[in-house]
Amino acid sequence: xxxGLTKGERQLSLxxxxxLALCGLAFAAIxxxxxxxxxxxxxxxxxxxxxxxxxxxxxxxxxxxxxLSRYYDDPTRAGIVLAMAWxxxxxxxxxxxxxxxxxxxxxxxxxxSSFGRIRPVHTTGVIFxxxxxxxxxxxxxxLQRTTRARLPDQFSPWFVLIGYNLFCVLAxxxxxxxxTQSKEYAEAEWYADIWLVIVWVVYFLIYIRxxxxxxxxHIYVANWYYMAFILVVAILHIVNNLAVPVSFGHAKSYxxxxxxxxxxxxxxxxxNAVAFFLTAGFLGMMYYYLPKRAGRxxxxxRLSIISFWGIVFMYMWAGSHHLHYTALPQWVQTLxxxxxxxxxxxxxxxxxxxxxxxxxxxxxxRDDATLRFxxxxxxxxxxxxxxxxxxxxxxxxxxxxxxxWTIGHVHAGALGWVAMISFGSIYALVPWMWKRERMYSxxxxxxxxxxxxxxxxxxxxxMWNSGIIQGLMWRTYNESGTLAYSFVDSLVAMHPYYIxxxxxxxxxxxxxLVGCYNIWMTIRQAGxxxxxxxxxxxxxxxxxxxxxxxx
Amino acid sequence: MDLDHxxxxxxxxxxxxxxxxxxxxxxxxxxxxxxxxKRFDRAKESILDKDDKPWN
Amino acid sequence: MPNFHRKLERSAIGFVxxxxxxxxxxxxxEIAPLFTIDETVEKAPDMRVxxxxxxxxxxxxxxxxxxxxxxxxxxxxxxEVERYGPYSLxxxxxxxxxxxxxxxxTGPDLARIGGKYSDAWxxxxxxxxxxxxxxxxxxxxRWLEDNTLRTEDLGLHLKAMSRVGVPYTQAMIDNATNDAYxxxxxxxxxAAGVVERYGEATNIRAFDGEPGRVxxxxxxxxxxxxxxxxTNAATAANVAIKE
Ligand code: HEM
Numbered sequence: 001x002x003x004g005l006t007k008g009e010r011q012l013s014l015x016x017x018x019x020l021a022l023c024g025l026a027f028a029a030i031x032x033x034x035x036x037x038x039x040x041x042x043x044x045x046x047x048x049x050x051x052x053x054x055x056x057x058x059x060x061x062x063x064x065x066x067x068l069s070r071y072y073d074d075p076t077r078a079g080i081v082l083a084m085a086w087x088x089x090x091x092x093x094x095x096x097x098x099x100x101x102x103x104x105x106x107x108x109x110x111x112x113s114s115f116g117r118i119r120p121v122h123t124t125g126v127i128f129x130x131x132x133x134x135x136x137x138x139x140x141x142x143l144q145r146t147t148r149a150r151l152p153d154q155f156s157p158w159f160v161l162i163g164y165n166l167f168c169v170l171a172x173x174x175x176x177x178x179x180t181q182s183k184e185y186a187e188a189e190w191y192a193d194i195w196l197v198i199v200w201v202v203y204f205l206i207y208i209r210x211x212x213x214x215x216x217x218h219i220y221v222a223n224w225y226y227m228a229f230i231l232v233v234a235i236l237h238i239v240n241n242l243a244v245p246v247s248f249g250h251a252k253s254y255x256x257x258x259x260x261x262x263x264x265x266x267x268x269x270x271x272n273a274v275a276f277f278l279t280a281g282f283l284g285m286m287y288y289y290l291p292k293r294a295g296r297x298x299x300x301x302r303l304s305i306i307s308f309w310g311i312v313f314m315y316m317w318a319g320s321h322h323l324h325y326t327a328l329p330q331w332v333q334t335l336x337x338x339x340x341x342x343x344x345x346x347x348x349x350x351x352x353x354x355x356x357x358x359x360x361x362x363x364x365x366r367d368d369a370t371l372r373f374x375x376x377x378x379x380x381x382x383x384x385x386x387x388x389x390x391x392x393x394x395x396x397x398x399x400x401x402x403x404x405w406t407i408g409h410v411h412a413g414a415l416g417w418v419a420m421i422s423f424g425s426i427y428a429l430v431p432w433m434w435k436r437e438r439m440y441s442x443x444x445x446x447x448x449x450x451x452x453x454x455x456x457x458x459x460x461x462x463m464w465n466s467g468i469i470q471g472l473m474w475r476t477y478n479e480s481g482t483l484a485y486s487f488v489d490s491l492v493a494m495h496p497y498y499i500x501x502x503x504x505x506x507x508x509x510x511x512x513l514v515g516c517y518n519i520w521m522t523i524r525q526a527g528x529x530x531x532x533x534x535x536x537x538x539x540x541x542x543x544x545x546x547x548x549x550x551x
Numbered sequence: 552m553d554l555d556h557x558x559x560x561x562x563x564x565x566x567x568x569x570x571x572x573x574x575x576x577x578x579x580x581x582x583x584x585x586x587x588x589k590r591f592d593r594a595k596e597s598i599l600d601k602d603d604k605p606w607n
Numbered sequence: 608m609p610n611f612h613r614k615l616e617r618s619a620i621g622f623v624x625x626x627x628x629x630x631x632x633x634x635x636x637e638i639a640p641l642f643t644i645d646e647t648v649e650k651a652p653d654m655r656v657x658x659x660x661x662x663x664x665x666x667x668x669x670x671x672x673x674x675x676x677x678x679x680x681x682x683x684x685x686x687e688v689e690r691y692g693p694y695s696l697x698x699x700x701x702x703x704x705x706x707x708x709x710x711x712x713t714g715p716d717l718a719r720i721g722g723k724y725s726d727a728w729x730x731x732x733x734x735x736x737x738x739x740x741x742x743x744x745x746x747x748x749r750w751l752e753d754n755t756l757r758t759e760d761l762g763l764h765l766k767a768m769s770r771v772g773v774p775y776t777q778a779m780i781d782n783a784t785n786d787a788y789x790x791x792x793x794x795x796x797x798a799a800g801v802v803e804r805y806g807e808a809t810n811i812r813a814f815d816g817e818p819g820r821v822x823x824x825x826x827x828x829x830x831x832x833x834x835x836x837x838t839n840a841a842t843a844a845n846v847a848i849k850e
Contacts, residue, residue: 069604069605070604070605071604071605100744100746101713101744102744104736104737104743104744104745104746104747107746107747109747109749111750114671114672114746114748115672115675115676115745115746116671116672116673116674116675116676116746117671117672119672119675120672120675144605145598145602146597146598148602148605148606149605149606150605178670178671179670180669180670180672181669181705182669182672182674182705182707183705184710208619208620208623211619212619215605215606216597216606217590218590218591218593218594218597219619219622220594220597220598221594222598224622224626227622227623227626228626228630231623231626231627231630232626232627232630235627235630235631243771244767244770244771245767246760246763246764246766246767247760247763247767250760250763252666252764253767254704254705254764254767254768254770254771255704255705255771256704256771257704257705258700258701258702258703258704258705258706258771258772258773259697259698259699259700259701259702259703259706260697260700260706262700262703262704262705262706263700263706263708266705266706276630288598291598291599292598292599295599296599297595297596297598297599298595301591301592301594301595302582302583302591305578305581305582305591306578306579306582309574309578309629310578312626312629312630313571313574313629313630313632315630316630316631316632317636322710323708324682325682325683325684326680326682326695326708327680327695327696327697327699327700328697331560331564398682398684401682401710402678402709402710402711402712403711403712406710406711407711474686474687474690475684475686477686482689483686483689483690487690487714487715488740488742488743491742491743491744492742498744563635563636564636566636567632567636570632574629
């Protein structure tokens with residue numbers, strides 16, 4: 001890791017870590033009677049720990065010219081490992097949260113483990129921890145390969161990766177202590193939010209600097225999606241998190257907006273977090289790894305351009321479908337509904353484009369579980385966008401809103417699309433990155449695939465059932481014109497589905513564990529570096545071993 | 552200019568629509584412009600080329 | 608046109624600007640008008656602000672993630688109005704920074720829970736929901752009664768709220784800590800100040816059943832008991848169900 005940095009970058013790292021440590025110290029001192037003090041200590045420890053690593057490697061020889069003229073993949077390798085670690089963490093908490101709704105006593109009477117606190121641990125863990133690291137790792141890889149240019153420097157990708165993970169750690173540890181802004185997918189408090197802005201600016205600069213040095217005249221479409229992800233997430237994040245802290249010694253802040261304006265802002269953010277974090281970024285992944293793995297060009301490049309602008313343009317209007325029949329003015333609700341329905345067009349264009357690419361290569365899909373992960377992801381993407389457009393219709397939403405149906409929809413997208421495309425891409429990427437001929441075991445990929453698929457199906461079906469039953473029970477009248485069921489009646493009816501869902505989640509978690517084992521064994525594979533040649537391999541392992549010091 | 556609520560909503564709606572149409576036309580024109588075909592075909596294939604190291 | 612786009616794309620910066628412009632407009636068109644209107648937010652002259660104790664309770668509600676299971680937004684649908692009460696108006700969450708409308712009803716809506724149950728019921732329910740409703744899946748919040756409420760910094764909280772636009776007076780900010788104590792201790796000298804600053808209708812009780820010490824339970828129950836009661840604009844406006 002350090003061996004890849006130049007002398008100047010090592011000094012820069014130490015300088016940045018010193019500043020970070022001082023910030024941590026300041027928070028620890030000012031906020032000694034507030035949870036922000038604990039966060040100060042965490043920041044301080046992280047900074048000191050990293051500084052030790054830098055100092056330990058400080059006198060290692062600098063990378064030579066030959067090494068600096070190759071692609072820089074150390075951060076991608078680290079990002080893959082982090083993504084898998086967060087996946088296990090986030091999914092584990094997902095299973096726990098699910099279990100709490102079936103067996104509420106599983107909190108063991110602790111405050112930190114109660115439902116309201118660990119639900120955001122789950123969502124942040126999977127969306128930002130797993131999804132975010134997968135996006136950063138793959139984007140840096142795709143960016144270099146499609147522009148035929150090395151990253152501009154060695155320091156900033158590490159800054160982004162480590163800084164981003166520090167943000168995730170601050171967020172998650174905060175929820176355990178009860179620190180939250182209560183904004184869905186934006187729960188982290190003000191100082192973590194400011195930190196993320198800094199990290200994000202550097203991320204954006206890496207992208208733009210590499211693009212400007214590109215050797216390939218045209219920017220490949222996958223990068224468009226990654227760029228939209230980076231840019232729009234920045235806009236959303238800044239606007240949605242505007243808040244006034246109680247004081248610099250308090251973690252707590254009060255959001256700038258209130259009431260309807262806040263609701264609209266939060267769902268403008270919330271839905272577009274889905275669109276630009278969970279959709280655009282992963283579409284970028286799909287447009288690169290799927291054709292690459294299948295060994296066939298994307299079916300229609302033009303279609304990918306049209307759907308890109310369609311998604312960038314229209315998603316922004318759709319957020320208000322989360323607020324049907326509420327105190328939001330009706331014209332805004334109608335606008336959101338209309339755009340949500342039209343959104344189906346670019347969404348299906350993307351899904352169809354992916355599937356049409358595979359047309360003629362079904363043999364490969366049958367034999368190769370990695371490619372099958374990507375194919376199933378495209379199918380689920382198509383299904384959940386169809387469902388989403390359907391649920392955005394006011395009449396449907398009156399039934400589905402507030403129920404488990406929404407949760408079922410979310411997870412058809414999150415498990416079936418986001419997680420599957422990530423696993424597929426990671427399985428494709430790991431052998432390239434560690435210069436192995438293939439993954440340690442293709443059988444285990446197969447096992448992971450079926451566990452993931454079974455888990456998703458069980459999950460989604462149980463939530464469809466429970467959601468629709470719930471929605472119907474709440475609105476059923478008996479002959480005398482009074483409501484037929486009490487709320488508690490509906491609660492009792494949910495119990496079996498909550499157990500089923502927990503089981504489905506468990507299968508999915510097991511799959512991820514199998515994946516981790518497989519990746520670990522691939523990295524550690526006996527015989528060390530296998531020298532590789534062949535069309536499937538990015539870099540025939542000519543690279544000197546010293547370059548791989550990051551592992 | 553007097554920016555009361557009705558004006559703002561009106562502006563938002565009318566300009567929103569024009570903007571939508573212009574954008575759609577623009578994107579379609581770009582995508583189907585005959586001269587761009589070659590670039591797109593090349594882009595499509597380019598990721599499958601061997602990419603073992605940056606071009607210099 | 609194609610040349611224009613090609614240039615746009617050549618210079619990566621142009622491309623960046625295009626993405627930003629194209630994507631921001633949707634949000635702008637939808638959100639901007641909401642800030643110019645008074646119509647989205649009805650007039651409610653009787654609307655009062657949260658007392659320091661209620662605000663502290665609200666912060667506990669946020670801290671514990673009650674919003675993850677409970678909505679505070681009754682939609683304009685007949686069954687909801689019959690189940691939970693008059694549908695919610697925008698004005699009712701005017702002082703909610705942030706709003707807690709919620710998106711999932713694992714538990715019932717709480718927008719009008721204030722006054723539905725006694726304090727004792729609320730305390731027993733929060734201590735262990737299954738003592739009161741045997742099939743409940745709500746977590747037990749036993750630690751709330753044990754934790755003393757942090758009140759010394761409530762003035763700063765009110766100050767921050769006033770910065771984002773809630774009409775707290777200087778007197779309210781200055782007396783925040785005492786008011787929090789007074790509201791949970793009806794027999795203390797501080798109780799009168801609460802009425803003076805926040806009005807006759809304010810609940811002044813030992814919410815957790817134990818005067819003397821102000822606990823997190825006091826604050827949370829005080830907050831729950833005020834939900835839906837900051838204004839009666841809703842009952843007045845809710846004569847007809849919209850749809
Ligand atoms: C055409 C695209 C889509 C549309 C129109 C759409 C629409 C919707 C609708 C109507 C809801 C329910 C809101 C409610 O009543 O509470 C929803 C919720 C949600 N959707 Fe989608 N969806 C789309 C794609 C996706 C995808 C691909 C994912 C995941 C990767 C996703 C993740 C979510 C999330 C996280 C929520 C949860 C909101 C909550 O917690 O209430 N959506 N979406």
